[in-house]
Amino acid sequence: MLICVLTHGCSSSNDDYMSPARSRAMTTHIIAGMPREDVIVLLGQPAKQQVVGKTELLTYQPDWSLMDASAYNPIAIQDGKVVGRGLTYAAKIELEAKQ
Numbered sequence: 001m002l003i004c005v006l007t008h009g010c011s012s013s014n015d016d017y018m019s020p021a022r023s024r025a026m027t028t029h030i031i032a033g034m035p036r037e038d039v040i041v042l043l044g045q046p047a048k049q050q051v052v053g054k055t056e057l058l059t060y061q062p063d064w065s066l067m068d069a070s071a072y073n074p075i076a077i078q079d080g081k082v083v084g085r086g087l088t089y090a091a092k093i094e095l096e097a098k099q
Helices: 001-012 019-030 036-043 087-098
Strands: 048-052 055-060 071-076 081-085
Touching: 019 081, 036 055, 036 071, 036 081, 048 087, 055 087, 081 087
Parallel strands: none
Antiparallel strands: 048 055, 055 071, 071 081
16 A cells, blocks of 8 residues: 555656645655655655754645645654654744744
């Protein structure tokens, strides 16, 4: 099953948005400690990348959420590894960087 998800996750013709297969892969396979390179292989290029303090945020947007900013899926990377994901985690990182 993982191989199928990986294949579909990389076959999108538009890397700006997440296909349903890539979105499912994010939900089930992106875990703390995973190398940044593995995230890119699994999900493709993010719609947005930014550095906040010592954390890189890779933001993915599902295809079906073009008008809904709450559907964005940031993945936090520190020292080349996943340390967290989701809007709540990204907001925490941004708040800590401002302090």
